[in-house]
Amino acid sequence: MSDFSIGELQKLHDVACTVARLAGNYMREDQLRRRQTPLATREKLNSVDLVTAADETVEKMIKDSILKEYPDHAFIGEESYSAGEEKRFLLKDGPTWIIDPIDGTVNMVHMFPMTAISIGFCLKSIPTVGVVFAPFLGGQGTMYSAIHHPEGGAWLSELGPDGPTTPLPLTSPPPPLPLDAPKGCLFFGEYGKDRRDHPQSNLTKKAANFVNMATEIGGRGGKGGMVHGIRSLGSSTMDMVYVASGQGDIMFEAGCWEWDVCAGIAILLQTGGIVVDSNPPLNLQDSDPIPMANLGGRRYLAIRGCSEDSTGRSPRMQQEALVREVWKRTERLDYQRPV
Amino acid sequence: MSDFSIGELQKLHDVACTVARLAGNYMREDQLRRRQTPLATREKLNSVDLVTAADETVEKMIKDSILKEYPDHAFIGEESYSAGEEKRFLLKDGPTWIIDPIDGTVNMVHMFPMTAISIGFCLKSIPTVGVVFAPFLGGQGTMYSAIHHPEGGAWLSELGPDGPTTPLPLTSPPPPLPLDAPKGCLFFGEYGKDRRDHPQSNLTKKAANFVNMATEIGGRGGKGGMVHGIRSLGSSTMDMVYVASGQGDIMFEAGCWEWDVCAGIAILLQTGGIVVDSNPPLNLQDSDPIPMANLGGRRYLAIRGCSEDSTGRSPRMQQEALVREVWKRTERLDYQRPV
Incomplete structure (x- = not known):
């Protein structure tokens, strides 16, 4: 720039x-x-x-x-x-x-x-x-x-x-993420326009992801995330700006496009948030830094900005830990660009 | 009154x-x-x-x-x-x-x-x-x-x-419901606070209901409703007023209380909407009129006001037909009052 x-x-x-x-x-x-x-x-x-x-x-x-x-x-x-x-x-x-x-x-x-x-x-x-x-x-x-x-x-x-x-963010400095996040987080995600019905369809997997995030800790074979709430607004742009503003914690969306999220990502980055691929990159090791989402990749997992927490973890450490917790609880989604 | x-x-x-x-x-x-x-x-x-x-x-x-x-x-x-x-x-x-x-x-x-x-x-x-x-x-x-x-x-x-x-409603007179409703409807519902994980839990059933409503026609064993969208705002009060105002078509929620919906129902009734039990009453025949929801019953299915449609169906006929279509696609939920 x-x-x-x-x-x-x-x-x-x-x-x-x-x-x-x-x-x-x-x-x-x-x-x-x-x-x-x-x-x-x-x-x-x-x-x-x-x-x-x-x-x-x-x-x-x-x-x-x-x-x-x-x-x-x-x-x-x-x-x-x-x-x-x-x-x-x-x-x-x-x-x-x-x-x-x-x-x-x-x-x-x-x-x-x-x-x-x-x-x-x-x-x-x-x-x-x-x-x-x-x-x-x-x-x-x-x-x-x-x-x-x-x-x-x-x-x-x-x-x-x-x-x-x-x-923005509305609270400045922004509070740390919950120590046991995703528990206590506000999660935004959309069902989207792909409504095909089969066990591996994006709709089936998205719905399973939402239930995993919402279920009590220990539920869903250990995937239960006990988030505070699941919100679906029907606008990935609005989902992203609420997380960017600290009015939510997690935005998980696949199937939308760069024009849906580009403006929101500029706000997110300025308020200290991160955005990564909602599918974990193949071969990523636990100790590897998590790369930023490909803007044209159609899969986005955003975490709001935060401050150092009571255990001394930096914002980035908390955000990457939360990303890995979300990845554990969600299935890979299949969205491609037309060629 | x-x-x-x-x-x-x-x-x-x-x-x-x-x-x-x-x-x-x-x-x-x-x-x-x-x-x-x-x-x-x-x-x-x-x-x-x-x-x-x-x-x-x-x-x-x-x-x-x-x-x-x-x-x-x-x-x-x-x-x-x-x-x-x-x-x-x-x-x-x-x-x-x-x-x-x-x-x-x-x-x-x-x-x-x-x-x-x-x-x-x-x-x-x-x-x-x-x-x-x-x-x-x-x-x-x-x-x-x-x-x-x-x-x-x-x-x-x-x-x-x-x-x-x-x-209100924002469009007056309000448009008819879609002829093939719930297809084309905007549907509001919440996951709620009951996060227990078992096959018959309210969370499991609510999530299944949402997927049924969203899935393509013919999917989910014929239950696919192909609604325009599923919205979860985290406030049953706001869900109700959006439907009351004609900014949505269907509000389906169980587990909330009379104070969450009472004010919204006054608005809904004045704009020509109806609210019934989200569980179909036992022994209700197809030709029976559908009674209004019990205000203290913790289960609410609201349909927005509408005008006579192109086939000559009255607003009430369209609304009751849509209620029955929603009932076909949703499982009974289990919420009781403490005694």
Whole structure:
């Protein structure tokens, strides 16, 4: 990230915030139209085509605004990707925006407010600026954002563009992880869109993972994790920002994409969290350091930031220990990129 | 409800809204203290005792305010109940307030914002006024409320006590349920606090229910429901108000209590929703009308309000058909009242 000064990153962040609010306003107006439109049209608006039209409109709005300001930057958007021929992981080292115009589209259709605009910016493949705006969460929407840089920061904004912001993580310094984690942790995960039914399907394995994490200690053949709770919001973007903010401890999700998590990861990294592959890397020894998740790998296990604990373990030691505890209790999931 | 005029109910509603915001302000101040307190104390604040102390403080605040205004009314609160000797279902026909000072206590400890104050008021055992205030959801908190009465109404307030309100359900008239429901529905349910591990435990059965609802049509021996999504928020109060508002379709929860759902049910009834037992009543025939849930029965299956569908089915016909489809896909749960 050495090529960009903190001043330049601040400007990038502010541009992304402005664009996210612009897109959020469009989404709010769109929902108001849907609330007032006669039923026949509303039903039509619930169909996949028209929702996709809304996604495409928002993505174009974001893309146009950003490229007008930064015409030399690369741009990866969910809708452009889905429509294009190129299905490989496209991220290069140069300045690259990675956007999900509407994460939680199913929620948006149902007007459940866990829907977010996710705008991430990467340098050398590292999420460096992240803005997540949930336009329906609270009367003025809820925005999480960060600049991942030694002189950066992370913020929660719930009172409009001119309102005060709250620094993240919410508790600073963040508390240690529970000594017997995952016991006592708040765990976020999703069932996802792969609904095939067989004993080795992703749905079957995800459900088993959730039950393992929830079951009493000693249960499930020793896999019981007795977490405080399992939360499924229907938006991996929101799952990630809650963990990044210290409003949860563990985010475990496979099947989503880099645009779902890029912005959230920038916030997570700035608040001291880590994100690794939700499948344990093959041949990883107990003493090996755990590598960061591949941004395009479709499998993410995030742990919130924390402080040294009462036994003297560093944040990283606690986080890696918790990652290994989660891996013990979860089955490997099978998500590939189309080729 | 004939004893109370709409004017009297309006006053009750306004008193409950004011009290809920008062309690919400206390909870926000309490969270600010926790964010700024050194770690040792914050860890202590995470322990069960101190969280209970917060619950008790909020319940007393609500009880004192309400009984000052209505000294002759009965009052059932979660904390008084838990502390008392009397474990039977206490609801009588007279005017009775049923309160959960803090629903989603685990979320509150983790600062995940799905936490709500739930204030319900019953006449002749029917939830008649309901106020649910989520003080951490959005910068000014999010309030759902209703007066269940022909001249009543239901409202969403996200912009503070003096801000505008949005009538509920959000889409009016509400759309029909999907013709092939539960396919296409948004389903809310919780794993709950019973984490025992055996093949017939509530946790095992709840997890199986969720997978049945999520699996593709034809899967799980014909039980696959292919809902749009499974949501677990960690607050049965919030699950209920999202369905009441038309921001979800189905709420399926067992193990919670009347104070968790009473206020939400008042909103649900006013917006045209229904709530029945999540276990099918024994000996109920296919042609029998489905009775309303017993408020003290600890098992609730709620379906949102809807309009006549394209095949001419009334809202009630669609709702009862969906209830039977959910019953087919879910196992009976075992929750009792302590005696």
